[in-house]
Structures are given as structure tokens and as C-alpha cells.
Amino acid sequence: MTAQTRILLVDDSKLARMALRAELQDLGADADVREAPDAESALGLLEHETFDAVLMDYNMPGMDGLAAATVIRARFPKTGVALVTANAQDAIVAEARIIGVPLIPKPVRRRDLQTFLSAR
Amino acid sequence: MAEPCSPAPTADALLHCLEGLDLGIVILDGGRRIVHWNSWMSRHSGIPRRLAIGSELCELFPEAQGGRLAGAVREAIDTGLSAVLSHHVNASLLPLMRADNQGEELVAQSIIVRPVKIGAGCGCLIQIHDQTYAVERERKLRVQRNARYHAIVEAAQDCFVTVDEGGLIQGMNPISEVRFGLAQDAALGLPIGTLLPGLEDPGRLGAPLVEMRAVGAEGREFDAEITTGSWIGGGLRYYTLFIRDVTERNQAVEELRRSQRMQALGQLTGGIAHEFNNLLMVMRANAELLQDTGTGPNADHIRSLAAEIVRAADRGRNLTDGLLSFARRQPLRPEPVQLRTMIAETVRMAIPSLGADIDVQVECASGDPRVLADRAQLQNALLNLLINARDAMPNGGRVLVRAQSGPEGFCTLTVADTGVGMTPDVLDRACEPFFTTKGPGRGTGLGLSMVNGFARQSGGAFELDSMPGAGTRASLRLPCSPVEEEPSAAEAVAPDPIASDPIASNSGHAAALLARFPPLRILVAEDDPQVREVVVTMLGSGGHRITAVEDAMAALEFLIDDEADLLLADVMLPHGMSGVVLSREARRLQPRLAVVLMSGYNELAPGQADLAGPAEILRKPFTRRDLDHHMLAALEQVGRR
């Protein structure tokens, strides 16, 4: 992992963002971690700043994670996106696969996070 | 007192009890390894205990990998949750075979998974219940319960459609699929308003019996009678609609109502016509007598006044003829009629009265359609329709007269105008006698009723189509005439006795006829005193010996004691014995009696004619000349001349 990886956490729950941040810290990543409470503000941030990776909740008020991930894949192809969700229904997994977004199950396991980030 | 309790069973004894259970018991430790496997499990799985112990469930049953059971086991061990798994919800659980080993029958099972303490750790207990018998029992009960229901519903010719509270279709029987042109699968979930627009609002569901229009296959509408049954299943209210197509029934009822009304009117008008004929008889005969007897300075004037009365009486008779033909009392003489010729003749006759503003076009189908009908009545009917068309077009217009073959076995004569048309109300009553929209003095209200009566009596039908402003189309359907019958041109115009000039029966002619009569002994039987009087007067000048009585009994009493040469009797006599029966009884007494029957109609019904024996029918009202003619013919019939 390169120094100062920039990571954006998108989740309506502060607790979930905290959990992710804690896991990232435990990974020992030297990362600049930013947060957004919904998909719309995440897209706003992406307009102004460059991120290496976005960890996106699936179930959010307003635009859902899958739709936001699709937009990011199209507009910011260099940014890696993963969906973080407990809602790993076959249909959702399949949809995520079509747009090329990996799925990380909630509650987040360090191993899954590591796999995603090392692929960046 | 109570016997002392046995000591608590040992662990071995308990284990032995577990073995005896009629259900599968599997116990897993915290590492999901099998620590107990009872003999029920060995029996049904074919896996002996020594193989099972120490294995994981998914090693023994690879198909359970990742399934509900595996998940339940994980949750029981990891979290402490309990779970139920039933064969209803889970297509397959464990591949266990029936113990009686009849073929490859799988055990229908329900499984309970719950956490248990195993030593210091947490394991799980799996109980497997054999539900095969229960499933079979349920199935049988359901089949029994449903058999009768389905036998009725599947075979029914009425539609059964079940909807939920919101009016969404939940099911329908096979005939519904046909009637509504909708497969059950496609219908499920559709609002019932699609089929029955009157039920678009589900609030209207549940009315016990209603009639409304239904939209059937290919959008064809029909009258539906709907009986609704309401029931509750699973806490939801459902309505089963029994939908019967009553279009034909409604049509039949409407037809019956109409024909009953017509029949009642027919009886009424028939009676009126009969009474009227008697009055006309009196007027006409007396006027005629007045013509004959007039002498003195004013004789010519009186004669011409009397002639007016005779003319008026004849017009009256035309009217009663109309009434009688509506009442279907007028016997018809059907003959093959070439429509082309008949139309041409009639139109030629009608053109002067139609006026220059009316353009008449005739279209006659090739193949020369011909019908079997009474020619004179048919001409009358067409004339009537033409006159009606004229009256519907006060500012002129076009009349199309069309003769066509068909429908099968029939020809159709259509008269269509471009006139004002009729409202549905008027259309509905247009064929009733006395119903007219024409001003006073312009119509009798009998025209269409006569046409209608004529059509029906001829074995055909009469139909009117009209809309206000869109003209009227009158269709007269008559049975086709078999082609081989060639109507002779000579028969084309039937002589109408009324059309002949009544004044022609002048005294000179009558006297000439009378001269051929010897004085006769005549018995007159007529209940109407005025008619009786006038008949006696008519006969008076012939030098006959006349006895007049008012009913059949009196006539017979006379004939027992006295001889008569000729009986002149009204067909309709009171007190239960008609002129027809009288003539038969009279002939028993005096076989060579000549008989003339006076009638409001042209002929007797066939049965009556047989009963009466040889008899002349004299149509009321009649002239003295008619009377003489018929008396002469009657005498010839019995060989008295």
C-alpha cells in the first residue's frame, strides 16, 4: 500500500463509519480517511478531491449505494469502490458484479477489507 | 399411600429411552461434530452410528451444505437461537428414506434445531419428525374437501370468479376462461372491473343479487346476473361471484312481454272489429235500402246521400280489416310472389300519393327473390311502409326499397328513408296498434301494427331500426318461395271485393238475381237486433217466408217443428252455441238445409269449416247482392237448385 492512501467512507450510520475507521486503523494502514453520511455528499466530495477508494454502504436514505457506486465507476474510474452491506442477496451480489463493484459483508471483517485494499 | 418412587433413571437408561423415540435425534457439539445419532437416524438415513459420530452433518449430507438447516445449526451453536424448518416451506431437507423401505419414498420432515449445553460448551440438538403420514392425511382431507367443490365448479356452465376485498381476481373456473377469453394465469390479480365494469368500485362487492353488463371474450358484452357468496379465509374476506349470462333470457322475457301486450291488444281490437262490423252492417244495409226505396221529388238527393253513407261504411270496413289483420284474425292466402314485380307495381301505385319531393329507388337482388305470402297484404304492407316513409320526410327525401335474399330460407324487403327517425321510446311502441305520432286525422295508428301482424302471421318477422335524425329502416322478412312454383301473371292482382264499387249493387241487378229465387223458407239466426232487422229487411222484398231468432237454441227449436230451405246464421252466436255448431245440428234435423254463415272474417278456421259442413261464408258487412250470391251458391251446394 502506498503512503497516504485516501479513503472515503460513506454510511448514514456514524457507528458504521466508526467501525470501518477502527478496522482500517487496525489494519495499520497509513490512510487519509474521510467520511460522508450519504451518497449525494460523497459524490460532491469526489468532485473536488481525489480518493483511492470508496467504501459505500448499500442501504442509505436517498440514493442507494449501488446507484452511487455505478456513478463513481463511470465518472471516477481511477477510484476503487466497494459496497459494504449485510444485504448480500444473490440479486444484489449479481448486480454489483455486473458493474464491477466488490461486496464486503457487514459487520466488516478485517480480512475482507484487506483483500479489497490490496487490490487497489 | 403412594408407592415409593423408583430411583431417578441412570444416564444409560435415559440414553436407551432416546433410542426408542420415534423421531430422529442428532446432537452436535460446539465444533458441529455429531456426538449423538439415534437408531431412528441410522434406520432412515442408512448411515450407521459408528460412521456418523464425529462427522459433520454436511459431510454426511452434502446437499445440506449452505442450506437452511446448516444456517440454523450455525445460529444455534454460535448465537443460541432456535429454529423450525418444515417441509411446507423447504423444498428439501435431509434425504431420509421411509423405514418400511417401499421404493425410494422420502420422509416428509419437519426439523427443530435448538441450542444445548454440551459439557462446558454450546452445541445443538436436532429433532427430526416424520410428517409423511400427516402430509398424506392432509392431502386426502384436502382432496375430499375439494372434490365436490371442484366437480361443481369445473363442470359448471356458469362462471365462478373469486376476488379479494380489493376486487382483485384470485381464481376462476374453466368456463370463465372461455366466456371472458382470459386464461386463469392472466386473470389473477386483475381488477374485477375489467370483466364487470359495474364492479370497478370494490365497495359494490357483496350485494346479494345484481344484474349488470359484462365484458366477455373479444369485448363482446353480455347481460350478467351475479350472485355473490362471501367467505373468510386466513383472515381475509373473499367474494365468489357466480356469473350467469342472461342475455338470451332477458331477450326472451322482453319478447314475451311485448308479445303478451300485443296479444292483449289483439284480442281487444279483434273484439272491437267484430262489434264494429255489426254496426257497419246495419249502416250500410240500411243506406242501401234507402237507395233502393227512394221515390219522390228528393229521391236522387236521398240516393246520393245514401251512397255517401255506403262509401263511409266501406272505409270503415277497411279499417276493421286492418284491425283484424293486426289481431291475426284475417286468414291469409299465401302464394309465391315475385318481389321485383310486386315492388314495381306497388311503387307505381304509390308514387302519386308520395309526391314529387320523394325520390323512390328500388334495388332488387339478382336471382329474382320470391316469397310465399298473401299478395294483397304484402302490397298493403309495402304501401304502408312507403306512406310512413313519406310522413317521416315532410321536406322530401329519398326512399330506398330493397329486396334481398337471406337470411337462409327468407327474403328481406327493406324500406329505408332519410327522414326524421324515431326516438327509442317511439321505436319501442311503433308496432302497437293505435300508436301514432302523426297528427289527428293523418293516420290510424294501425299501419305498422298491420305490417307486423302480417309478417308474423306469414312466418316471417318485422324489424324497425331508427335513430332520431338518422332515418328509419323497416325490414320485412318473409319466407322464400320454392323456386319451382311459377306464379301466373293472371293471379298477380287479386280482386278485392271492397275495391269494387258498392254502388254497383244497384236495385236492377239485384232484382234480376232475385227473379231466379223461388220464395224460400228462411231461418235467420243473429243476436244483434239491428243486424237481424236489417238482414230481414234485405230479404223482405224477395217474397220469402222469414223467421228470425236470436240464438242457436231458438233456431233448433224452430227446426224441430218447422221446415226451412235455408239457414242464415251469424258465426258468433251467444249462449255457448256458435253458428258453426248450429249449422251441424240443423243439418242433423234437416239434411238438405242450405246454410249461409255470416262472419266478420273471410273464411272459417279449418276446424270450423269441417264442423259446419257445406256452407257459404258471407263476409260482414255485405250488400244485398252479396247476400243473394251466397244464398244462391248455398242452395246449389245442397242441390236445391
Next chain:
Amino acid sequence: MCLSEMEQDAITELLNVSVSRAAVALSRMVDRPVSMSIPVLRILSRDEALAALGGGTPSPLVAVGERFSGPFSGSALLVFPETRSLRLVHAILGERIPLEEVMDMAEEAMAEVGNVILNSCLSGMANMLACRIEATLPTCYQGTADQIFHRTIRHDGDARILFTSIDFSIRERDIGGYIVLLLDLNAIANLRQAIDRYIASLSRGAGG
């Protein structure tokens, strides 16, 4: 009862994860995608919860209940209006099965569906809070909200109810219901402790 904003957020996220798992379990059962709304958490008294369920009308409800025990103990109820429960069962058994047969199996199937959903929720919570929550087998109840509460929830003026509306939709059919977690004061205190512990475990590195 007052929950801090953080606690409220934590419980909502717990439920979110739990309901998501329930959706996954449901979608496996029906072999179809199940869409779900984001759960909305309310903390109500017994009477308030009754009002929320009954909506003022004594319409029939179906409920599946489990009692659970662990760091915090209480009852979990999954409640559906009767009409929707039948839709759910119909969706799960497959719509090819005639309605009358669905009705025969409705109670059994409903108990199992409720079991799956409630267990997903309970295991989701146990998982996140890294604790053990034991639960009984499910029981199916039918009746008005009043009758169901009477049979499942002891009248305890202090009890608080975590009341969550959930909306599932299967094959275009909306199956809205409620997850009701009844906790007594003691249980709530324990739940808070568990949550606070969890939050603390996440914050351990945040400060440093």
C-alpha cells in the same frame, strides 16, 4: 428513556444490519430479490406501541414471537396485518399453490418465516455486539394488537419497546410489517451497556 444520539445511531445500525440479513434470508427462501426499506426505530411505551400497531382499528394481525435471553432479555415479535402475512406466505410457498392450500399451511409457514426473520435480527445483533443471545422456538399468534400483546408481553409499566417498521416487497407485492422488541428497564440498561462497550471498542484508536 433517553438514548444518546450515538446510542440511537448504534441501535439503528444494528437493526439495519439485522433487517438486511433478514432480507437475505427471505430472498433465499423465495428465490427472488427482496427489496426492503430502511428500518425506522422508535422507542415506545406499551400503549404507544399498541396504538402504532392497531392504528385505532381492531384489524386482525398475525405475529410470530420468540423470547430471548442474553446480556439483555425480552421478547421479539414480528407483526403483520393478517392480509399481508398471507401475501408473504403465498410469496414464499410459491404463487402456483392454490389459495386454499396456502391457507391450510399459513400458520406453520408463518411461524417459520417469522423464525427466519427474527433469528436474522437476533443473530445480527449478537454478531455485532459480540455476545450470545439465546432464543426459544417461535410461536404464532393471531388476533388484534391488544390480544397479541396480552399473550406475549406482560403488562409492565416500565417496559420499553423498540419498535421498528419494516417494509419488504417480494414480486412487486408489498409486505409491510413491524419488528417489536420488548425490553424491560433492566434489559434496556444492559443493551445500552453492550452498545456503549461496542462504541468504546471502536473509539479505542480514534483518539490515538
